[in-house]
Amino acid sequence: MKxxxxxxxxxKFIWDHFDPEKFKDVRLIISCGDLKAAYLSFLVSMIHAPLLYVHGNHDTDYKVNPPEGCDSIEDRIVTxxxxxxxxxxxxxxxxxxxxQYTERQMRWRITKLKPKLLLSKGVDILVTHAPVYKLGDGEDLCHRGFECFSTFMNQYNPKxxxxxxxxxxxxxxxxxxRYKNTEIVNAFGYYFIEV
Structure with a gap:
């Protein structure tokens, strides 16, 4: 599945010069945050595939104007x-x-999901906005990754x-x-994966 x-x-390649032929095989769109709501609504209407998203640190306007036709998967497991x-x-x-979360707050979010993770027998894809600590993150506090994402990969082994x-x-x-059996993908701009 693409x-x-x-x-x-x-x-701009997608928004200003949309070519449906280049996206005809896409079955799902995933947003990792910090994109305009209108852009996500455009994607879901032009590509005709469901769009799942998480919030970036700049997505506060989604509270008033969420992306139409898209589904938030914050703190949820969706199959x-x-x-x-x-x-x-x-x-x-x-x-x-x-x-924005401290390390402890993010760890607590994961802890609260443990019963659902047990029922679903883990997950195949973990979608975040922030990167993993020391695996593609920045050195400044704003762009620092979360250590608990490494712990999550150790425990649940997502693809x-x-x-x-x-x-x-x-x-x-x-x-x-790459971290053990998990491929970590920075979704900046756009990228295709096959599952």
Whole structure:
């Protein structure tokens, strides 16, 4: 199954020069946050595939104007065509504001999901906004990743961890990292994965 993953920066290739032929095989769209609601609504209407999303640290306007036709998977496990997907949006807390968490708060979010994770026998894809600590994150507090995501991968062994937040045009990062059996994908802009 072909999945389009997006995050952080609206792609002119997609938005301004949309070619349906290039997306005809996409069965699911996943947003890792910090994109305009109108962009996500555009994607779901033009590609004709469901769109699942988590919040980025800049997505506070979603409270008033959520992306139409899209589904938030914050703190939820959703199964799509047999693929189990969990969403944990937000960034590391660097200032007062919504969708920012301390390490302890993010760990608690995961702990509260343990009964659901047990029932679903884990997940295939973990969708986050923030990266994993020391695996594609930044050195500043704003772009720091979460250590508990490594613990999650150790325990539940997802096939993919999809994240955003760390812009690839910062010139200090790469798109793909690997941690044990998990492929970690930075969804900045857009990227395709096959599940």
């Amino acid at each position: 999945i389009l993953v997006v995050s952080d920066e609206e792609s 799509f065509k047999g693929v189990r997907i969990l969403g944990l949006g937000g960034s590391f807390r660097y200032s007062p504001g919504d969708y 993919y961890l999809l994240h955003g937040h760390q812009h690839l045009n910062y010139g200090r990062n790469q798109r793909i990292h």
